[in-house]
Amino acid sequence: xxxxNKVQFKINGEHRVLELDSRTTLLDAIxxxxxxxxTKKGCDQGQCGACTVHVDGExxxxxxxxxxxxxGRNVTTIEGLAQTDGTLHAVQAAFVEFDAFQCGYCTPGQxxxxxxxxxxxxxxxxxxxxxxxxGNICRCGAYPHIVTAVxxxxxxxQEGKV
Amino acid sequence: MRAFDYVRSSxxxxxxxxxxxxxxxxxxxxxxxxxLMKSGVERPARLVDISHLQGLNDITVVSDHIHIGASAKxxxxxxxxxxxxxxxxxxxxxxxxxxxxxxxxxxxGGNLLQRTRCTYFRDPAAYPECNKRNPGSGCAALNxxxxxxxxxxxxxxxxxxxxxxxxxxLVAFDATVFIRGATDRxxxxxxxxxxxxxxxxxxxxxxxxxxxxxxxxxxxxxxKNSHYLKVRDRASYEFxxxxxxxxxxxxxxxxxxxxxxxxxxxxxTKPWRARQVEHALIGKPFxxxxxxxxxxxxxxxxxxxxxxGFKIVLAPRVIARALMTxxxxx
Numbered sequence: 031x032x033x034x035n036k037v038q039f040k041i042n043g044e045h046r047v048l049e050l051d052s053r054t055t056l057l058d059a060i061x062x063x064x065x066x067x068x069t070k071k072g073c074d075q076g077q078c079g080a081c082t083v084h085v086d087g088e089x090x091x092x093x094x095x096x097x098x099x100x101x102g103r104n105v106t107t108i109e110g111l112a113q114t115d116g117t118l119h120a121v122q123a124a125f126v127e128f129d130a131f132q133c134g135y136c137t138p139g140q141x142x143x144x145x146x147x148x149x150x151x152x153x154x155x156x157x158x159x160x161x162x163x164x165g166n167i168c169r170c171g172a173y174p175h176i177v178t179a180v181x182x183x184x185x186x187x188q189e190g191k192v
Numbered sequence: 193m194r195a196f197d198y199v200r201s202s203x204x205x206x207x208x209x210x211x212x213x214x215x216x217x218x219x220x221x222x223x224x225x226x227x228l229m230k231s232g233v234e235r236p237a238r239l240v241d242i243s244h245l246q247g248l249n250d251i252t253v254v255s256d257h258i259h260i261g262a263s264a265k266x267x268x269x270x271x272x273x274x275x276x277x278x279x280x281x282x283x284x285x286x287x288x289x290x291x292x293x294x295x296x297x298x299x300x301g302g303n304l305l306q307r308t309r310c311t312y313f314r315d316p317a318a319y320p321e322c323n324k325r326n327p328g329s330g331c332a333a334l335n336x337x338x339x340x341x342x343x344x345x346x347x348x349x350x351x352x353x354x355x356x357x358x359x360x361x362l363v364a365f366d367a368t369v370f371i372r373g374a375t376d377r378x379x380x381x382x383x384x385x386x387x388x389x390x391x392x393x394x395x396x397x398x399x400x401x402x403x404x405x406x407x408x409x410x411x412x413x414x415x416k417n418s419h420y421l422k423v424r425d426r427a428s429y430e431f432x433x434x435x436x437x438x439x440x441x442x443x444x445x446x447x448x449x450x451x452x453x454x455x456x457x458x459x460x461t462k463p464w465r466a467r468q469v470e471h472a473l474i475g476k477p478f479x480x481x482x483x484x485x486x487x488x489x490x491x492x493x494x495x496x497x498x499x500x501g502f503k504i505v506l507a508p509r510v511i512a513r514a515l516m517t518x519x520x521x522x
Contacts, residue, residue: 035198052198052239055226076227079293088267088296094226095297096219098198099243147292150271164428165291 039100041066042110050097057081057092060107068108068138072167079166082139083107089146091165108138111145121145124183125176132170140166144180153184193229200241204248204372204403210240212401218242220263221298223290224306232316233307233325243299248405253278258409262301262370266358267292269300279409281364281418281437285357288422291429301404304359304369304384305396308352309431312336323349324392339499340431343507345461346495350392354385354462361420361437363463364455367409373402381407385462392461414439414451421514422457423506432458434506436514442478449473454511456490459503466490469511478519480512487511 072080152162201207215237228234248263253274270286321330418439435457472486487508
């Protein structure tokens, strides 16, 4: 009796139409049906933040979102951040520059969360960055460098240097 | 996950009709429901998606009350300028809850209905016994690892703690839940939540075919001078070990307590209004000793299990610290 639903949404500006089992999460739709594997499945229960994407510009957990719920909405994943010529987003560049990862598995979620965190204006202090990035767990413990990368990218974006 | 039918509602009346079928759940933010469906605690046959409903996400702040639509997102309410200035306890209870991502997803109505974090409740494969999931089956927490379980309001059937933060602030300030169903009705948030008694599966006053459409908080002077203190095992993205929503109004002398509001989170089976402490403080001078002496009443009748006795020590301290913060003593 599982419903199959036609779900239409934009991923990184590209219109997609997918026929999905009603149980399909946005995370599985992105990875297994749209074949964009940058978004990671960590805990799959809303605790680690590895699956963070933007829906209509706001960061959400794709593992706790049904694909059907984003019908008609705009989804942005880590693949949608860089410019078409390959120029990295300021947050991506800062993560590379400040070595803000070790194994890298949490990194797409960290970066998607950081881009939103900066846009929200929650980067006024290192404490604010830690508070508003707390939904993204890094088991390697790269937090000090992540905070540096977010702080630096925020400053550069605010100064309009990138 | 059990297969389910998915329907989306464009208006409230249709959604209410659609929700009348058996084994049906409303889906809003999904942060609790989808999580519980993955773990097998919730096994609905049908989801009615109400996240697209129009007109339920308004936030209205006027001179005598604050109204928050049930579909408003936690993050939007927390960041609302008038909520921050007129009712800081609401904003603080919201931004200290969950994570930024979850707050962008979770609705206010769903937040009120979030389920307990009791690890036994949430793991049906390992623990078939749970009176909340399966009435009469027993409770694994009573003699299990119960460090995070309730010391207030529990019963021999259930000691699962109410996990939320916002409802604690709402209870402290006499907020009302607006419910739509066959008839429209309103119920005090304090009465909305039930004690587990011998039926922990019945957690609140909401019936099948009813939907929360908003909450309303009366504006009193203490609301502007309010605070939510949340003490927990890590600094962020964690449930409360003990929390307190407080508000304070002084007499014209600036020192005598005219009105005080106190509710506790993280220690009770429901958001826990500390009325005895409030009564003990009204008319008293605002000193640390007065606060600490009165705060002890908050845990009158508290019952510790093997691992959670620390909450009985902690809760009065959290109340005192929260009041000292709003009253300028720290």
